[in-house]
Amino acid sequence: MTALNGINLEIAQGEIFGIIGHSGAGKSTLIRCINRLEQPTSGSVWIGETDITRLGKRQLQRERRKLGMIFQHFNLLSSATVYENVAFPLKLEGKSRTEINRRVNEMLELVGLTEHASKYPAQLSGGQKQRVGIARALAPNPRVLLCDEATSALDPQTTDSILRLLLDINRKLGLTIVLITHEMHVIQSICDKVAVINGGIIVEQGPVIDVFLKPRETITQEFIKRESEGGEMFEEAIRAVHVPSSRTVKVTFIGELTYQSTLSQTVKETGVDFAILQGTISRIKETPYGQLVVRFEGDAASIDNTLRRLTEQRLEVEELQ
Incomplete structure (x- = not known):
């Protein structure tokens, strides 16, 4: 069975690029191809000037440090403190204690968790856990941040706060963000461009304002209708x-x-x-x-x-x- 077919995306440096689709459409497989947790059967994946599909194991490990990733269910170390979770990737890189301390404190300040450094994940809210996940992903100073349904487990108010944080990080750091979601609200809030994926195929892509206001494909229209269901019902009523x-x-x-x-x-x-x-x-x-x-x-x-x-x-x- 083919999970992805004929994918062709170009994401500019510093852009927030959204990929939207229903469950099973191929979103997570696509993001796993970008960081080569999945090896594409054909084609190439370029990060800057490097085709990561051609790298050996050791080279790939170095290149992956340029790719941070946050997840729907946070994936934090439950027995480690907030500080230790953020420090974890830096320890794997062999950074000195001084470097680790400086970088962790910078990241905790960036995500607003300085006062929670000594707490454990079980003591945090869902939004705070995701902030830890963001700080951990950013600690190695990546060029790209991959977000796999990063707000799906959060309530609407917390989702908005995380989206504002991601937008703030994008502006401050010039970081490229690739955001996987099934919610048009997420795309509308912070993305510059969007690709709509269905059945492993990109069916529509472009600037968010063009795709949102002039959707060509039925599936795109369905995502937008879900965001404005009352308006659609009203339009149907006045047509009658x-x-x-x-x-x-x-x-x-x-x-x-x-x-x-x-x-x-x-x-x-x-x-x-x-x-x-x-x-x-x-x-x-x-x-x-x-x-x-x-x-x-x-x-x-x-x-x-x-x-x-x-x-x-x-x-x-x-x-x-």
Whole structure:
């Protein structure tokens, strides 16, 4: 059975790249190929200028130090303190006690756990355990951080705090992050680009804002619908209600257009009446976007003119009715 087929990804240095798919889609196999815990049957995996699929055992061990990894279930040493867990990979590298102490303290400060250094994993919350996992992964100073469902075992509030921490680490350290998940919220919150994997194949990829707002594939649309189920139900309901001489559309504003009065200025000039049936403003990472469901009322030519002028002003217009 083929787990992955025809995978072709390029992840830029300093990027947060998300890979989303259902259970069994091949996400974890893909991340294990990236650090060569799984050996691909064909193709190559390049980390910078090095093809790690061609390395011998000793060379591979050195190269893996450039790849940190955090896991869904933390994988901490239960009999070791927080300090000892973070120090563990540095001891394996043969670092001196002074180097280990300096680096561990730096990492614990970075993840906000300085006061918990002497505690054991059983004394920590889920979010604190994941912070230990992040500090341990970062201790050897990797170039890439691999995150395999790193927030799946956490509640929503803790998930958001871990995502903010990862974004902060990305900004401070310029670290490349590859993030495996089945939650579109995680992708939307911090990722720059995303690849959608299904049945071992990458079916769609690109900047998150493009994939999120203009999904081409059915599976991508399903992930997005799960994030906005109430909005989908509302759109279905208004499609079933007909108001004479009207058309209902969804208007999407992206970036600086989100906060401009483009809609009100346009309808003043075209002379159509309108009613806002629903509206939301949100963000995809740092980019704001707004979506309005609007019913335009008037003669057909005036409504056509309104929709055309909105499109000319770089708004996305999707007719619902």
